[in-house]
Amino acid sequence: MLYELRDVIREHKGGKVLDLPHLEIEAGRIYALVGPNGAGKTTLLNILAFLDRPTAGEIYFQGAQINDSKQPLLSLRRRVVMVDQYPILFTGPVWKNVEFGLKVRGAARQERIDRVREVLALVGMAGFYDAEAERLSGGETKRVALAMALAVRPEVLLCDEPSANVDEENQEKIIQILDRMNREHNTSIIFSTHYLEQGRRLAHAGLVLKHGRLSERKDEDKYCL
């Protein structure tokens, strides 16, 4: 089991934004996290990415309970990467952004260069190696953000609305990249989406959130809100 959440509650300004009595997520699969705005999708992804902690409850990752001490959290974050709904790139060239995760892990220079070229090619941004990050369009920014995550070869990739605010061409490319990462590297992927069609196409299983609660879990291609 990749994740197991028991009685997880996340409160914000006194109100429950997430209330999950029990949730299990298996390794090596693609999950679509479906739900309307304010359903708690981003909150759940932040918790799964170890970027936020629940107000109450227990989280198990690969069978081990997560505690709040810093060093285990850092090592966990180096295995789980989240791509934001509105990603932001560091100022500077694209290659410097993509190599960031490798650099903080102390990867050798040549390894960084090779990996940056590899993932930029994978996301169809090879021609933007030296481009200034701030000059990229929304769709290009999303693909570079995805490349930044893929460069570190995470065990788990969490994507918050990966195809929101991008044109159809970029949406299709992003879907293909996620599918390929799962098939070729067995990367576990959890992505939130408003698009049921996208969820059906890409995911092996769906998690439906409503008002912070897991409405129902639908396997294969049965989704409903």
Added chain:
Amino acid sequence: MDLLIDSIQSALLLLVAWDPELLSIIRVSLQVSGISTLVASLFGVPAGFFIAHGNFRGKRLLLTLLNTLLALPTVVIGLLVYAFISRRGIFGPLDLLYTQTAMIIGQVILVTPLVTSLVLAAISRIDSRYRKTALTLGANDTQVAFVILREARFGICAAVIAAFGRVIAEIGISMMLGGNAKGFTRTMTTAMALEYDKGEFVLAVALGLTLMTIAFGLNMLFHFFQGRIKTDVV
């Protein structure tokens, strides 16, 4: 009017001729202000960062204190430092009074709150997604801090330039703690005050022109960095 025009002409001649006394005064000014700004930045940049990012009890009180210190008059700092380093003060045996070190101590006290406050504002403006992105990509606390400092670099540069502009133009601390000793602690502002007292306007005007030129250059730099901040935000 003639007096002013004559003074400006003579002052320009002094500047063109690289008058040794004028150069000595400019050198002392730049040296003292440069070191003060550097030391204040070493304290103020980390302090601004930690206050911006820290969630601790008394943060609001600290911010109020910081804003109060921004309004601290130079003569008050001069008096305070004087009380510590004069012969009767607890640091009297160090014999610091009327030295460049004394001026630097006073100026550091003057501009550290300014650097802290401006860095705090610059860091607070940085998009929180930078931190989140760095964290999820596996950065540790130090690496995250460097990411944020890097993104705030133009704001930090602007803070340091503003601090330098503040110290090079101040007179109270330099006069009270430096003593205006020729060749040692005589700065542009103290020299200008002295020349004015003597009724000698030529050197005062030459120094004034130099100070204005430095201020103009600093403002150009300040606006360049402020412009970069705005461009980054857009």
